[in-house]
Amino acid sequence: MTKIKAGDHKAFKEMFESYHYKIYQFAYRFTNDRDAAEDIVQNVFIHVWNNRAKLNEQSNLDAIIFKTAKQEVSNWYRTLKAQEQRIEDINLLAEEDAAEDDHFKEIQKAYLYELLETLPARRREIFMLHRFEGLTCQEIAQHLSISKSAVENQISQALSYLRHQAGYTKSL
Template sequence: MELLLARIKRGDHQAFKQLFESYHKKVYRFVARFADDDQADDIVQNIFIHIWKTRGKIDDETKMDALLFNTSKQQISNWHRKQREERLDEENLPLAEEDEDQDSSYLLAERRKLLSQCVERLPARRREVFTLYHHEGLSYQEIAQYLNISISAVGNHLNRATEFLREQARSYKG
């Protein structure tokens, strides 16, 4: 199977199709332990998309099961983080009656606009790390590799960005 990974790394579509057909059910069964059926389908799709997109970074010593398991854990974690963020967004929005849906949509759009403006005020590298993490869904390790910085530097950038955004939110409310 490691030969299959080498072929995938070179961009062989047939090899990737073989990987998908051979491992889809196994990956799905693993993911389904952490999400319902529809969500598991989406996560599994993201797992295979991620493998294809990052195929050039596959280490020649990587074992198939390790690659699939680690990518699955990462995608499940990303999915849970996005679910948590969506719940927090919903909790932080003012409750609106059905006839106030337009007002609610307007407030949400304004919040997003303000957040975007605050993110733009971050230093360039910090903004890049923040965007890769929150908008692209990359892990600390992926960001570190992509930007050629340490994992702790990624954490520091994200912590400082979060603190800056919290300060901005407090000053806006106050």
């Protein structure tokens, strides 16, 4: 203890080698995580080294090291719990965002249907066959006995109107 308190690296290394495995086993028993246990071991010895000036030569080294290890395990649990809480908070926010996105999409969809109702009947029919039924312009032209260019013109006018009314800049 006296040598460690004085900053003797050799004495500290001997203490490290003597206690490393014991502290590792202690930490691993609580964490069940090799990396976390190794981090705890390192933190214990960093703490001992950084506070070596406060060591009392009559103190029980086992007690000091294992008390520090216990504190480090507690710190690890607090950090783990905080990380889990942050992950849970992020997941809740993501779920709320998804619900808001779904709600917003439903509002947009309802508004689009309202706008579609304001189109002339033939233009609305052509637009809906194309966009919602997936028919090609040629198929719509054959189905309605009109020219393909008339179908394309009606779709173009419908899109232009809907974009203007809805303030859309991306294609519908």
